[in-house]
Each structure stands twice: as C-alpha cells, then as structure tokens.
Amino acid sequence: IGTLYAAMIHEKLIGEFDYEKDVSRLDFSRVRKWLGERIHKYTNTLPPGELMKKALGKELSADAFLRYLEDKYVH
Secondary structure, eight states: OHHHHHHHHHHHHHHHSOTTTTTTTTOOHHHHHHHHHHTGGGTTTSOHHHHHHHHHSSOOOSHHHHHHHHHHHTO
C-alpha cells in the first residue's frame, strides 16, 4: 500500500513542480514545503486513506503505480 501511495505522491509532485528547475538542481525546498503542508502536518491526525484524499484529492488507486511501471519498463 505504501508503494501505491508513494507513486500517487510522486505523480502529484511531478505535476506541481518544474523538475529541471527544482529537482535536477537538488533544490528540494519547494517539495519539502509541499510535503510538510499537505502530508507531514496531518500524519498523526488522519488515517492514511483520509490523508491521501485530503492531500491529493483522490482515494488510493494503483493507476499512478501502473503508469510508473509502464514508463519504466515499456518505454
């Protein structure tokens, strides 16, 4: 389940941030801020399913993980 959540978070982050500007330059400050505001802030107050729905706007799904696998192994 953690892998599915990680894939969903990763996909959301890729959509929110400019990879070349932030991640490839090893500047994770915006990513850390986003995680802090949307995930870490609620880790002890919400169950995982509710937390992901609040942070990502959707429930647990394998879709993001399957897209990751397809991009990695098919393309």
